[in-house]
Amino acid sequence: MFELNGKTAMVTGAARGLGQAIAVKLAQAGADVALCDLDAAWLAETAGKVRALGRRAECYGVNVAKGDSVAEGVKAIEKDFGKIDILVNNAGITKDGLLMRMGEEDWDAVLDVNLKGTFLCTKAAMRGMMKQRSGTIVNIASVIGLMGNAGQANYAASKGGVISFSKTVAKELASRNVRCNAVAPGFIRTAMTDALAPEVQAKMKELIPLARFGEPEDVANVVLFLASDASAYVTGQVLSTCGGMVM
Numbered sequence: 079m080f081e082l083n084g085k086t087a088m089v090t091g092a093a094r095g096l097g098q099a100i101a102v103k104l105a106q107a108g109a110d111v112a113l114c115d116l117d118a119a120w121l122a123e124t125a126g127k128v129r130a131l132g133r134r135a136e137c138y139g140v141n142v143a144k145g146d147s148v149a150e151g152v153k154a155i156e157k158d159f160g161k162i163d164i165l166v167n168n169a170g171i172t173k174d175g176l177l178m179r180m181g182e183e184d185w186d187a188v189l190d191v192n193l194k195g196t197f198l199c200t201k202a203a204m205r206g207m208m209k210q211r212s213g214t215i216v217n218i219a220s221v222i223g224l225m226g227n228a229g230q231a232n233y234a235a236s237k238g239g240v241i242s243f244s245k246t247v248a249k250e251l252a253s254r255n256v257r258c259n260a261v262a263p264g265f266i267r268t269a270m271t272d273a274l275a276p277e278v279q280a281k282m283k284e285l286i287p288l289a290r291f292g293e294p295e296d297v298a299n300v301v302l303f304l305a306s307d308a309s310a311y312v313t314g315q316v317l318s319t320c321g322g323m324v325m
């Protein structure tokens with residue numbers, strides 16, 4: 079049921095962190111993977127891990143915040159692989175600061191990558207999915223998009239937007255057998271969260287009933303579920319992967 083043999087997955091932000099773990103997990107289940115990040119050269123490590131599993135990996139320099147770059151990338155992927163069955167919108171950034179001091183540039187940068195990037199990649203990949211009358215889109219949101227967080231107004235707004243965008247895509251594409259769901263990770267150990275001050279990390283841990291930070295594989299397992307036929311009757315949902323931090 080979790081088997082993805084013969085499927086092609088496009089994963090954005092696949093050079094490291096959650097994106098790398100997701101690409102490897104989908105490859106373990108049998109998928110070939112189109113790896114996207116700002117620079118194709120950064121993807122060599124992920125590509126090596128996918129190929130070591132005997133699956134095909136190709137690397138694409140795609141800036142998800144730019145329409146032309148996304149259109150070119152999706153065109154190249156469809157030419158190389160013939161189709162896209164699974165899209166994982168994972169690329170994301172933070173530019174934290176209290177609202178009082180948050181500049182327009184930091185607002186725009188985060189919204190452009192996290193929310194507009196999800197829109198652009200979905201729009202580009204959905205055409206093929208609609209034509210083939212099958213596909214699944216998994217958008218990486220965040221528990222911050224559900225609960226807000228002081229110092230992250232731009233990030234919270236972008237991830238809240240990703241959640242409502244996912245529900246709308248689910249409604250628009252369901253009749254073509256294309257599903258769309260969101261995953262809302264909590265505190266997962268990656269470069270993004272390693273950058274947080276130790277006292278912030280300690281405070282976060284107190285809020286987690288399972289009393290540990292998540293690992294990238296915890297999120298990748300949930301993405302695999304939503305990408306596979308095991309979730310054939312699931313669309314428009316938000317699956318929190320946060321050790322119970324948000325219930």
Ligand SMILES: NC(=O)c1ccc[n+]([C@@H]2O[C@H](COP(=O)([O-])OP(=O)(O)OC[C@H]3O[C@@H](n4cnc5c(N)ncnc54)[C@H](O)[C@@H]3O)[C@@H](O)[C@H]2O)c1
Pocket residue numbers: 090091092093094095096097114115116140141142143168169170171191195218219220221262263264265266267268269270271
């Ligand atoms: N780590 C966590 O605890 C956590 C929690 C909740 C949600 N998330 C979300 O998970 C996703 C991955 O987070 P991560 O922790 O692995 O981050 P990360 O910073 O380790 O990796 C993000 C990747 O996205 C790429 N990227 C950034 N901007 C891009 C752009 N414009 N176009 C293409 N690629 C771009 C980066 O180069 C990088 O490889 C993000 O959407 C993040 O918001 C992470």
